[in-house]
Amino acid sequence: MVDAPSGRSLVVDAVTHRYPSGALAVENINLDIKGGEIIALLGPSGCGKTTLLRIIAGFIAQTQGRIIIGDGIVDALPPNRRSVGIVFQNYALFPHLSISENVSYGLAARGIDKADRQREAQRLLELVQLPTMAERLPRQLSGGQQQRVALARALAIRPSILLLDEPFAALDKNLRLDMQIEVKRLQRVSGITTLIVTHDQEEALSMADRVAVLSHGKLEQFGTPSDVYDRPQTLFVNTFVGSTNRMPGVVVSADRAAAKVRLDAGAEIIARPAAGALTEGGRVTVCIRPEHLQFVGDETGFAGVVGMSLPLGATVVHEVTTADGSGVKVSQARFGETRALESGAAVRLAPLAPSLANAFPATL
Amino acid sequence: MGAAPASRDVTSYGMGLAVPLALFFLVFFVAPLLQLLWLSLHNDTAGLHWGLSQYQHFLTDPFSLGVLGSTLLLGAEVTLVCLMLGFPLAWLYQRVGPRLQTIIILIVLLPLLTSVVVRTFAWIVILGRQGIINATLQSLGIINTPLKLLYTQFGVVIALAQVQMPLMTLPLITALGRIDPNLDDASCSLGAGSWRTFFRIVLPLSLPGVIAGCTLTYAAAITAFITQSLVGGGQMLFMPMYLYQQASTLQNWPFAAAISIIFLLAVLAVVSVFTTLGRLSRGYGGT
């Protein structure tokens, strides 16, 4: 049997890549991933996720920087010597080989004899809960099943790192949840260091130990899901991860821990300077998530007029137009009998707590 | 994915549209073929006595069998040369940028844009005693006396390979283009080297194209009357020329007809081997 140590660490050290066409796809990315961690690489389409994944796998030689797996620099190693398992977005199963042959392909390449190979393939197919599919061809399987096979095939070589490129994007919603749970279970069982590329923030937050948020080839933030969601370091992270209200304003006074901001919507609130110190008198954008806004009865907060209320199952989302004409969304948990808000009702809104309003220096 | 209209059998669509072509085939292909068969079943040139003696003559005559054998061999050699040269070219095509792709396609298609006669004469100029190859080798002092290239099997194979190359390369380019490039990467990331990837993944998946290319090249090479005759010259005799001599020069129409039928059957046998292989490989790739 192959005994590659699983759960090795992965360091992406100041990696920059420029395609021959001139496109700067990733720029000075630093990631320090511990053995056995599950990391999500999150960002909108075109931000360089696939490029970074292919650099780690060895399909692209980066323009600058180093990739370190375990304690070895792997930049000089071709993909077939890096011991990195990949699950491609379209699964890339070999269409002319049976499921069993697909799964044992990597073992054959390592010169393992046929009987051992078949036994190992069967073990892996049981692991991904497809024990009866060994003799079928890939096209005779459903999308979800093909994905399990792709996973088994990548795990068969006992890679030190497992890379998954948008693995669930092609699956419908229920199946996606099943597969997310499945991948997480397999990752826990094998303890393998895993990097999942996704543009779906819910997926990133639910699956990963830590999330790396990319935008335009740059690393915006690398932290735990709650870091990224509750303490975003950039305006991009705040708006891309989860939904948020962006409210413009001016800094009245500021220190490192808190800033008093006069919102254009007409109230002074305390906000957290999320991206470092703010200058007094500077314009800022304050981000407050819909679930972090509350209706207040007194004269604190800012005024608005209720537009529409959308009952979304567990929550109700109200659209409120503020004094400066911009709209904000407020999300309320739905108690048995939520007080109905008439369209056109005048209300006042305030953040639940100062730490839940993030102020960023205004761009432009 | 939508529900198919139930009771409608797709195979019965618009058969009427095929009628003009079917009539054309009937008049200009099936009828002459039947006439040929009818002619070949006569023992004398006058066409008075029925019999199988023309076939008997061909199949017991070492000279005739030799011509058939060398023609089929010629086809095999040309096909092999085209495959060996065409596959790397097609493979390269899938891995270069769009500008180089245009250039490769142009090079591949260029032979189709010139007349076979012109191309064949070009080969005579290249291969002749005073031709480009001999002149170059002599001026470099590599050889003293000119090599005999023209009127040899080698010359015929090379010239035919160039003439038929597009028939091999185009199906190969199509077949290789259908292979998902991720499969290459997947194979590599699983630890396979480039040879294993080629023999286990790329080659099996391109097999439909290989077989299509081989069938076309083979059929075209063995029937290439002009190139065979001009580059092969008088000493080398292949089936098309043999047939032409019997019919035109010797006026032995029944024997020429029998040659045609035998040649046709031989070609059909080879082609059906190819297509059987093709059908077996259809299990691969697909969609």
Ligand SMILES: Nc1ncnc2c1ncn2[C@@H]1O[C@H](COP(=O)(O)OP(=O)(O)O)[C@@H](O)[C@H]1O
């Ligand atoms: N082969 C390539 N040649 C040139 N530019 C490329 C190539 N692949 C990707 N790019 C560019 O690099 C950027 C990042 O692409 P990619 O890594 O595929 O992003 P993502 O996977 O996040 O959608 C994009 O702007 C894209 O246009």
Ligand SMILES: [Mg+2]
């Ligand atoms: Mg991508």
